[in-house]
Amino acid sequence: MSTAAVPQGMGATVWAPETVTTEPYNAQTPMAALADPVTPADALFVRDHFGVPRPEIARWRLRVDGAVAAPLDIDYEHLIALGRAGRRELDVVLECAGNGRALMNPRPPGLPWERGAVGCARFAGVPFHLVAERAGVAPEAVEFVFTGADEGPVHGRPVAFERALPLAEALHPDTLLATHLNGDPLPPRHGAPVRLVVPGRYAVADVKWLVGARAVTTPFTGVFQTEEYVYIASDGTPDGPVGAIRVKSLITAPEPDEDLRRGTETVVRGRAWSGGGRTVGRVEVRAEDEDGTGPGPDDPDTGWHDAQLEPPTGPYAWTGWSYPWTPRRPGRYRLLARATDSHGATQPDRAPWNAQGYGCNPVASVEVVVV
Ligand SMILES: Nc1nc2c(c(=O)[nH]1)N[C@H]1C(S)=C(S)[C@@H](COP(=O)(O)O)O[C@H]1N2
Ligand SMILES: [Mo]
DSSP, X not given: OOOOEEEOSXXXXXXXXXXXXTTTTEEEOOXXXXXXXXXXXXXXXXXXXXXXXXXXXXXXXXXXXXXXXXXXXXXXXXXXXXXXXXOEEEEEEEEOTTTTGGGSSXXXXXXXXXSOSEEEEEEEEEEHXXXXXXXXXXTTOOEEEEEEEEEEEETTEEEEEEEEEEHHHHTSTTOEEEEEETTEEOOXXXXXXXXXXXXXXXXXXXXXXXEEEEEESSOOOOHHHHTSSEEEOTTSOEEXXXXXXXXXXXXXXSOTTOEEOTTSOXXXXXXXXXXXXXXXXXXXXXXXXXXXXXXXXXXXXXXXXXXXXXXXXXXXXXXXXXXXXXXXXXXXXXXXXXXXXXXXXXXXXXXXXXXXXXXXXXXXXXXXXXX
16 A cells, blocks of 8 residues: 655645555545644545446436435535525535445455545535425434435445435435535545535445435345344354444554664554544553563553543544553554544454445554663
8 A cells, every 4th residue: 555645845745545446546645634623635445336426417317216206306506505504514524334344353355445435525515405305304204315316236246336325314414415514515436526425434435426415115125134234143144234433542652663762751542433423532652662561560551541532523523632651661563543432332352344345443552662
C-alpha cells in the first residue's frame, strides 16, 4: 500500500487514500488524516463493489415507489427545493463493517482492511422522510430498500447495489439524502450526486449513487442484506445483517515502531466512536511491556488510565482523546486504548471473530520503543 500526504509548500496538504484494490477502486484513509476531527474528502476511504456509475445531475432522478400512496420521481432541483426548509448538516463517522478484518486471526475472506476503512465526514442534505412523506408511506410498509445506480455480478448473478433499512430508521430525521461532503458537492467516488447517510450504522447502509427507494411489506432478502454484510458465527449460524457501529478506538500517535525517549512526555492520542445513537463516555490507555504485565507493579504507569476527551463536533462524530505518558524504563512497549460508550459497551480484548470479518473492534494497540 502506498501513502499518503504530500506536503505542498505553505501548509496545504494534498491527500490520497491508500489503495487496497484498483478494479473496483478500494482505498483506506491514511493514518495521518485520521488525526483530524473531520476527514479531508480526498483522504476519505473508498469502498466500491462495482465501480463508479457517474449519473449526471441533470439526468438524475430518485424513484420512490413500492408500498406508497403515490410513487414519485424527484430530480435534483426539486430535492434541493424540498429540503430548503429542513436541510441538515451532520458530522458522521463512516466505517466499513469490514474495517480491521486484516487484524483478525485466522483472517476471514474479504478486502484486507487494517485500520483505515473509517473516517468522519461532514454531510449535508435533505432528510429522507420529507421525500417519503410526499409519496405517502403505506401503513403495511416495514422497510425501505435503497438502490444504487451501480450493478455487477455477485456469486455469478448480476445484481444492483441494494440495502434495506427498517422503516423507523429510514424515516429518522437524521437519515439524509446527502448532496454535500465537507461543504462541497459529493465527489463521484463518494456517491454523487446523492447518497444515503444513516448516522451510527456501518457504512454499507449509506447507499451511494442513490436512484431508488422502495417501500416493502416483507423484509428484503437481497444479497447485500442476507449473504454479504451479515454476521455469521464460526459454526455457520447467520446472526443477522450488520447494523449499529460497535464501540471502537484508534491510536493516531505515536506511530507504530516510533522511538520514544525515556523521561520525556509523549502525548498518546487518537479517536473513539460508537454507533446506534451512543456516544463515547470513556477512553482508557495502558502501557504494557513485553511480558504483557505493564511497566512493573511498583510503577505508577501500570494499569489503565483515563484519557482526556475532547467534545465531539456533533452527536454522530467521533471523540478525540489524549493521555500524556512519560515512559520511565527503556524497552519495547505496547500502548493500548479502550473505549466505553454511553451504554456501557466496551471494546473487547480480542477481536470477536465471524466468518466474513465484520464488526472487528478489539482494544486498539500500537508498539513503540523507549530508548
Ligand atoms: N451504490 C453503492 N453504495 C455503497 C457501496 C457500493 O459499492 N455501491 N458500498 C457501501 C459500503 S460497503 C461502504 S463501507 C460505503 C463506503 O462509502 P465511501 O466509499 O464513500 O467511503 O459505501 C456503501 N455504499
Ligand atoms: Mo463496507
